[in-house]
Amino acid sequence: MIQEFKKVWKHYTIGILWLLGLLWPLMGIHPDGTLTFQKTVTVWSYILAGSFVCLMIYVMKAGDALKFIATPASRIAGNIRTFATALPTWVWISATLIFALAYPQFAGRYGTDVAITVLFYICLGLGLNVVVGLAGMLDLGYIAFYGVGAYTYAILNITYGLAFWVCLPLSALTACIAGCIVGYPTLRMRGDYLAIVTLGFGEIIRIILNNWMSLTNGPNGILGINPIGIYIPIFENGFTFEHIWVKKLQFFYYFALALVIVAVIAVHRLNFSRVGRAWESIREDETAAELMGVNTFIYKLLAYAMGAVFAGVAGAFFAARMKFVSPESFTFLESAMVLCMVVLGGMGSIPGIILGVIALIALPEIFREFQSYRMLIFGATMIIMMLFRPAGLIPAKRMGTRSEEKEG
């Protein structure tokens, strides 16, 4: 145990001193020019004490002093894992579905609101997963297509009074066209260059939304968008339909849930199709894919446009939910956020992305009490997650599963 401690104490000391150096300018320098040390040292000593306890636990674990706890704990963890894998997939799916369906009944207004945001981001994450996870193209301007979808519905609804269900396919179409327009010149690039160019195009679309006053009303945004309207049958006097607006959050939640279910099924089907295989071959080795007869350009464009379609559809729902759109909702930060969700959850894995979205949306909500420190905690959680699960929370399953299909 002493030996273990000797190994790590140097790093620990350097780290904790570095933290002090980082904390003091943040907490000790005040805008009026005064310098204080009291508060910094207090906070620092808390962190020191906390991290020292963690360090001791780590050292004890490394020195086998915690065997009496660790052995049963790992056995329990192992049991849980075997139990989880023993359950067939449909059990998981139906359990998730039942939970999702029942959720608004006990969650309350705030909980439902957060859940709707989660559902939007799941749809976005699944779309980005097609581009990044399957086709392997790093897209940093993805949120622009979300904006295109949202604005399409907003503008068509305000100017022409078109209903949501008419605009939904149109939103998908315009996002798809935008994807092709952006993709056509950019997809000739690879890797880092592609990332930079998509970042640029994402910003261009946002700036257009911001400056095209006559069409988009600029930074003021568009107000008064209609929510989703549906017809429900009434049986009271004969058989008639009544038109109602979906204004209640709980009601809207189910529409968002339906959107996500459709998206999950679509991505699942794509993943297992010939097209999905082509995308993965492009991700693995573009030249080899070309030699095997995959038209890499067309398939890359298809992936890009497909991702844009998902974002466009989600955007239309977003506009219907918020009844207001403005360019501020579609900044680079949002793109980065969606990308984080995909990477954190596990590229190419649908349950992983769902979990990643929940983690990244729910965590800041849970830590809301910590106020300005919540982003710090958020960052730390992400670093820790990436250290311990570099392939994502639920890495994409590869071996065996996919190859069993239709084998003779």
Place this chain on the structure above:
Amino acid sequence: MSLQPILELKNVHSGYGSIKALKGLSLRVMPGEIVAIIGANGAGKSTTLMTICGIVKAEKGEIYYNGQLINTVSPEKLPTLGLCQVPEGRRIFPRLTVMENLRLGAFYRNDTDQIMEDIQHSYKMFPILGERKNQQGGTLSGGEQQMLAIARALMTKPKLLLLDEPSLGLAPIIVKQIFDIIARINKEEGTTILLVEQNANLALQAASRGYVVETGEITLEDEAQSLLNNPKIRKAYLGE
């Protein structure tokens, strides 16, 4: 054997930007042959194959495949014509399973039943791939990866197979296996093979004819056996 060559290069120039790798290279391959291209590092062997496949564009000269000019045919169309390359360094898809790699070889084909049959056939030809069909390509050993790369190319049902350095980085016993397989493909499937190799001795033993490439040009062309006996070749490429 028909008189029309399956592949003919006439005075082909190509390169990477200002670097000219091929300076007027001409060669012809007749149907059913195994032809070897040998040469030193950087002589332009791999570039020759990449130019045939259109990955590197030919700046000048003509490439005919079965009498059809294929200079401007895009690379992904070539497998449909029956021309496929096993690229240097194997370049299998590392995170896809063996099975998926093979299915990608049959990408342009729509006949699912026939594809499944062909996959079974390649498992028979390469039993090790059958054992590892659900393993990721990247976890295979070098020799197995080479076999996978060849099997994947065979899934395109090629009439002409281009092989780039199949012996690269492999143990001698594996190399022998690979060359046995190449000979078998040529004999059993009737596939014409154009082989690029640094290991001149092996290549010329397997081939019926050989070309020697030096700095982007063919300097010598002969029957493989006479090349093997050629004192100049023995000195330059066989280390005697």
